[in-house]
Amino acid sequence: MNHVLVLNKHFVPITITSWKRAIKLLYLDHADVVDEEYKTYSFKDWVELSQYIKDHPAGFIHTCKLKIAVPEVIALKYYDKIRFEEPRLTRKNIYEHYGYRCCYCGKKFSVDKLNIDHVVPRSRGGKTEWTNVVTSCIECNLEKGNKLPHEAGMKLVIPPSKPQRRIKLALVLNSNIKIPMSWQKFIDTLYWNIELEE
Numbered sequence: 001m002n003h004v005l006v007l008n009k010h011f012v013p014i015t016i017t018s019w020k021r022a023i024k025l026l027y028l029d030h031a032d033v034v035d036e037e038y039k040t041y042s043f044k045d046w047v048e049l050s051q052y053i054k055d056h057p058a059g060f061i062h063t064c065k066l067k068i069a070v071p072e073v074i075a076l077k078y079y080d081k082i083r084f085e086e087p088r089l090t091r092k093n094i095y096e097h098y099g100y101r102c103c104y105c106g107k108k109f110s111v112d113k114l115n116i117d118h119v120v121p122r123s124r125g126g127k128t129e130w131t132n133v134v135t136s137c138i139e140c141n142l143e144k145g146n147k148l149p150h151e152a153g154m155k156l157v158i159p160p161s162k163p164q165r166r167i168k169l170a171l172v173l174n175s176n177i178k179i180p181m182s183w184q185k186f187i188d189t190l191y192w193n194i195e196l197e198e
Helices: 019-027 045-052 092-099 136-146 182-195
Strands: 004-007 012-016 031-034 060-062 067-069 073-076 114-118 133-137
Touching: 004 019, 004 182, 012 019, 012 182, 019 031, 019 045, 019 073, 045 067, 073 182, 092 114, 092 133, 114 136, 133 136
Parallel strands: 004 073
Antiparallel strands: 004 012, 031 073, 060 067, 114 133
């Protein structure tokens, strides 16, 4: 059986769930089925409508008395939050966050000419966290050495910062699940309305 796209009550995609969990949420009146025209159906309405559906892309569940179409998209009735993810502190993310620029001289470099520098060196208690790591070219990194920037007579032209949290759309887009056409409208709406990073 197919997976089900879960939206918050504002029709923003927040996760993917199993068809069993989706049916349970519908039955408990915690969610409604949503069609591509943003029309919603309660469990009772969906069961009734299912009796008239001949072909359904996600298939059907059959009980001894009922035939229920497996919903493809549901919206939670009482959940309005959007799931965010904290950017992981990886070398790639750090390089991308600072735009492959040296935070001391401001020039852009290729990956092989950049280092990650601890503004407060680890040997002096500096932590490996977003607010203490920056990218620096090899030349600036050697000049700064094991000192604080002001001790080396250097200034950060790009101060350390933490990237903004991102909407956890990756959960949907980076999964191994083939995205059904019925999901596309909701995913596209989210894609076009996500605030771009500078």
